[in-house]
Each structure stands twice: as structure tokens, then as C-alpha cells.
Amino acid sequence: MTDSVPVRCPACRREQSFTPPTYPCSCGAPLTLPVLHDSSPEEIEHRTWEATWVAANCAACGRQGSWPQPEFGCPCGALVRVPVASAPDPTERAPATARPRNAAAPAAGPPGRAVLRPAFQPVTIRTARDAVTAAAQYLKWLGFHGVRQPEAGQATSGVDLCGPGVVAQVDPTTRPTALRDIECLWLNGLNESAVSVFFSLAGYARDARARADALHIPLFIMDLTGTPQPVNDPADSLIRVGPPER
Template sequence: MAESVPVRCPSCRREHSYTPLTCPCSCGAPVTPQVRRGGPAVRLEHHTWDDAWVAVRCDACGRSSQWPRPELGCPCGILLRLPVAPVTSAGTGSSHRAPATGGGGAPTGGTRTSAVPRPAFRPVTIRTGRDVVTAAAQYLKWLGFRDVLPCDDRPGTGVDLRGTDVVAQVDPTTHPSTLRDVECLWLNSLNSSAAGVFFSLAGYAHAARARADDLQVPLFVMDLTGTPQPVNDAADDLVRMGA
């Protein structure tokens, strides 16, 4: 497993321990972005697809490839981009954007340990807004929710995914999810007598984070590997206990 590095949030000054995701190279060897220890984390205001990738070299085969840039959701509601050591020498293979999973298996690190026995989560690499919804659906199924499917009537209901005992909202935009978004999901969960779960690509506004804590709505931030990160206690509990 990759070594954890300390990360300090520039907004709330809270210190976190971050473990970079380890993904398989096309040659099968594990590859981990080298997060710079002591380097400053930067608040991420907007996602751009070109900016979301970083060059990482495989020590086994020398191939230099583009991998999702390490990011971390802080409980204060902002999304942090972490500094990565640059590739200092060219690889022997062509550069390519490798998926987060391959024939070798799933990434390690990033997802917190659960008390519920379940196989390792296999994420879906995010390249489009539709991928964010697909990744969230896979994660809900991994948590134990059944019959999770996209909703055709999303504009009218505000619900992107619905399953047995769960409704979920998925925000793939480059702006932090708002207080209104969280309250809308909570009302939908009440009307459906189901758990409400929120997934966001760009994190949450401070008011949204505080209201979710009051309402016990699980909040997750999605990174571009498709691996959700819990950002509040309700999400931690859901990961630990499962559906």
C-alpha cells in the first residue's frame, strides 16, 4: 500500500492523512502518483478535464502515462488538489490516459475500511458527466443497496439514482453543491421513505455541508478515478455499516 502523507487544508487549517490511490500500469505493475510531502494543497474551484490528469512514470517498465490527479475532500466542504512530484525522466512507452482499474485489479487506498465484509470496490474512471452517475450507482450497489438505476424523470424530481431503500443525487458540475441541493435530496428521501445519499464532483458549499450534518445526509466527493470519499460522519457511518 502507498505511504500516507499529511495534508493541511488552507481554508480550515485541519490536517488530514492522505493515501494516494495505487493503480495498475498496462504492464501490470502498481503505479502511485508521488504526492509531495509538505507541499501545499490548493483549493479547487473548477474542474477542467485537461487539468485533472498528471504524468506518472511506472518504475517497472518506464512507461509515462496520464493518471487522475490526487484530490481530497475536506470536511469543511472544499475540494483540495494535492501537489505531485513531476516526472523527471521520459518513459520508454507512449503516454496514454490509463483507466483507474485494469486487468490487475482495483486501486488501493482512498476508501475507508468498512466493518461490513465486501470485496474491494472497483471504480469507474470519470471522463464525462454520465460517468459520474455510473460511478455513484456502482458505489451504492457496493454499499449493499439493491436495484439501483438512473432516473428518467430527474428534471422533475431532482433524483439521479433510485434503488431499494435509497435515492441519490449526483452533481457532476464544476461548482460546489449548494444548501438547496442538499435540502432537495433530503425532502425526496423523506417522501420516498428511503435513505438519501449525495455525490458531488466539486465538493460542497459550507452551508450545504453544515445542513447535511444537521439532517444526517451522507455526503461523498467523487474523484476522477470514480472512487467516492466520505466527507461527513453520516457518510463514514454508511461506509462502515453498509446498507
């Protein structure tokens, strides 16, 4: 369990107990953002997309990702940003066994057919629209054709992208994706007889991850470079063998 740290509100100067957030790295290990004990928290007056994210390296695999910047609401009404340690160069820390960013995950069991692809060309994420664009490009890279955003009159709740044999949702928020979002996407995929694929910038709640595994929904997490990384076995399989034949 993550230990709480004392943090002083810059507005009222009262000391608060703050528990650093823990997120799931795409390698499966928990990543707790390293709060700086000797730095001064800042009051958030104006939000920007870039300031909402912070770079951190996973201690297990060495991969660097962008994660929601830690913050808390003080009882005085101030919204406070908590400083974290800057991520060191991942090339100096990553173990030899760490998975390359654009490489497919190793298969478990029989190899089956393997799809050879060129390196994925990511789309830098600065806005929520960029996140959807990056996900669409990745689905095309995986082998889904005709991927597009639903037209205004055809938009379905819980679907940000669709195409022949696929529906996808993109969660660009700074909170882990919830169970309800996973189930909503699964129902849409069931109605369309399509593969359901989920992309999230902040990872997945534990119950959401468990339900996705049970329903065989591929889960990906994206950082601000726009390169999705697989989170579960269905995602690894989708990378390895591509979309099911129709």
C-alpha cells in the same frame, strides 16, 4: 484566509488580483490549490472535461484528488485558466495514518456491526454520465440493490439515482454543491422514506455541509478515478454498517 496573488490576463495584459480556491478534502481539512507564480495563465477558448480538472495533494492526509482547475473572468471578456503546481507522488508524502482509498473509515465510539466487502472497482470519470455511473456502482457496493436512473416519465428533480430504500444525487459540476441541492435531495428521500446520499466532484459549500450533517445525509466526494470518499460522519457510518435493514 487564503492570500491573493497577482495574475496577468494573457488577452489584455492587465494584472488582476486572484484568490486561489479552497476545497474541502474528504479528510475534513481545507485544500488550497497551489498557484504557480512564475507560469503564464492561458485564455480558455474551448472547454474540455479533462482540462477542467487538476490533480493536487492534501497537505493534511497526503491523499491525491482531482479538483476544479482555477480560472477567472477578466473584465476584458477573456476567461483565464490559472496554472497550479503539479501534484507530487502521494505515495511519497502520505503519512502512515492516511486512510487507504478503498478502506472504510474508522468508527467513532462502539464498533457495531461491520460490513466486509471486496475492494471497490472504480469507474473512470470523463463525462457527467460517467459520474452518475460511478455513483451507481458505489451504491451497489455499499449494499443498495436495484439502483437505477429514474425513467424519463418518472424523473424527479434532484434525484439522479434511486432504488429500494435509497435516492441519490450526483453533482458533476466544478462548483461546490449548494445548500438548496442538499435540501432538495433530503425532501425527496423523506417522500420516499429512503436514505438520501449525495455525491459531488467539487465538494460542498460550508452551509450545505452543515445542513447535511444536521439532516444526517451521507456526503461523498469523487475524483476523476471514480472512487468516492466519505466527507461526513453519516457517510463513514454508511460505509461501516451498510444500508439500514428494511
